[in-house]
Every structure is written in structure tokens, then in C-alpha cells.
Amino acid sequence: MKHIVDMAWTDKIAFEADMDGHKVIVDASEEVGGSDLGPRPKKLMLASLAGCTGVDVVMILKKMKVNIEAFNVIVEADVTDEHPKHYNKIKVVYQFKGKDLPMEKLEKAVKLSEEKYCGVSAVYRKAMEMKTEIRIVE
Structure with missing residues (x-):
């Protein structure tokens, strides 16, 4: 069995992960250039x-x-x-x-x-x- 996560860059430092159709946003804090759109x-x-x-x-x-x-x-x-x-x-x-x-x-x-x-x-x-x-x- 293999697990796959597709992590796409969306803006600044934010990424959107697609895990079996479920979306999770990850980002950095504003003080390091992110937009704080999701967890680290x-x-x-x-x-x-x-x-x-x-x-x-x-x-x-x-x-x-x-x-x-x-x-x-x-x-x-x-x-x-x-x-x-x-x-x-x-x-x-x-x-x-x-x-x-x-x-x-x-x-x-x-x-x-x-x-x-x-x-x-x-x-x-x-x-x-x-x-x-x-x-x-x-």
C-alpha cells in the first residue's frame, strides 16, 4: 500500500494538501512572510x-x-x-x-x-x- 499527499503551493508561503479529496491548508505566520491561513x-x-x-x-x-x-x-x-x-x-x-x-x-x-x-x-x-x-x- 502507498499513501500519497499532493501539496500545492497557493500563495506566498501557503500550501493546500489534498489527501484523498480532503483539503488542509498549511501556512507560516505573518512575521515570517506567511498569511496565517492554516496550521504550521x-x-x-x-x-x-x-x-x-x-x-x-x-x-x-x-x-x-x-x-x-x-x-x-x-x-x-x-x-x-x-x-x-x-x-x-x-x-x-x-x-x-x-x-x-x-x-x-x-x-x-x-x-x-x-x-x-x-x-x-x-x-x-x-x-x-x-x-x-x-x-x-x-
């Missing part, structure tokens, strides 16, 4: 990780018959000071809301995503330090 490309790496592992966790918890009221994946990353500036540490916070949520099942779902199913997480773990936190909000 590097931050999309964090969104990819959050989306990949989030989908996994929801699917796994549904199979486990765990009912959650709300769920957020918060990704925090440290950026190096030197060029090329890149992420060197990532923390993924899985925040669940619900009553009487079984922590052992939440932990198992997160672990399965991070270690078995999420391809984004698999690549990032090879490149940088990653930490995980699970929070329950009732």
Missing part, C-alpha cells in the same frame, strides 16, 4: 499522532464495552533551539470523562495503541523520547 506543518505531526492513537483507543474501548462520555488526546512537544528545529520530547495525555471508568482497561487500550496499532507512534518512538499520561475527569 510541524504541528500537523502532533495532530497526526493524536488522531492516530485517539482512533485506536476509541475502537479498542468500544470492543471492551467501555462507555466514555468524552475523550481528548492532548499532545505536548518540546522543540529544539537549533536548526533544523524538531521535536525531541513528546508527552501524550489521554483525558477521559465518564463514571466508574475502569483504569486497567483504559491503560490496556492506550498501551495497545502505542505499542501495536498506531503507526505514527511507532515512528516517533524511534526518533524521540515519548511519555504517556492518563487522566480521568468525572
Whole structure:
């Protein structure tokens, strides 16, 4: 299988990505010559990780018959000071809301995503330090 993204330059420093018919605009801030029309490309790496592992966790918890009221994946990353500036540490916070949520099942779902199913997480773990936190909000 091959994944393809077609990234077309649109204006100044902005680009429009076409991913299977879905459009995403990426751009730079105004202070560096962009128009701030969309997120920065590097931050999309964090969104990819959050989306990949989030989908996994929801699917796994549904199979486990765990009912959650709300769920957020918060990704925090440290950026190096030197060029090329890149992420060197990532923390993924899985925040669940619900009553009487079984922590052992939440932990198992997160672990399965991070270690078995999420391809984004698999690549990032090879490149940088990653930490995980699970929070329950009732």
C-alpha cells in the first residue's frame, strides 16, 4: 500500500494538501512572510499522532464495552533551539470523562495503541523520547 499527499503551493508561503479529496491548508505566520491561513506543518505531526492513537483507543474501548462520555488526546512537544528545529520530547495525555471508568482497561487500550496499532507512534518512538499520561475527569 502507498499513501500519497499532493501539496500545492497557493500563495506566498501557503500550501493546500489534498489527501484523498480532503483539503488542509498549511501556512507560516505573518512575521515570517506567511498569511496565517492554516496550521504550521510541524504541528500537523502532533495532530497526526493524536488522531492516530485517539482512533485506536476509541475502537479498542468500544470492543471492551467501555462507555466514555468524552475523550481528548492532548499532545505536548518540546522543540529544539537549533536548526533544523524538531521535536525531541513528546508527552501524550489521554483525558477521559465518564463514571466508574475502569483504569486497567483504559491503560490496556492506550498501551495497545502505542505499542501495536498506531503507526505514527511507532515512528516517533524511534526518533524521540515519548511519555504517556492518563487522566480521568468525572
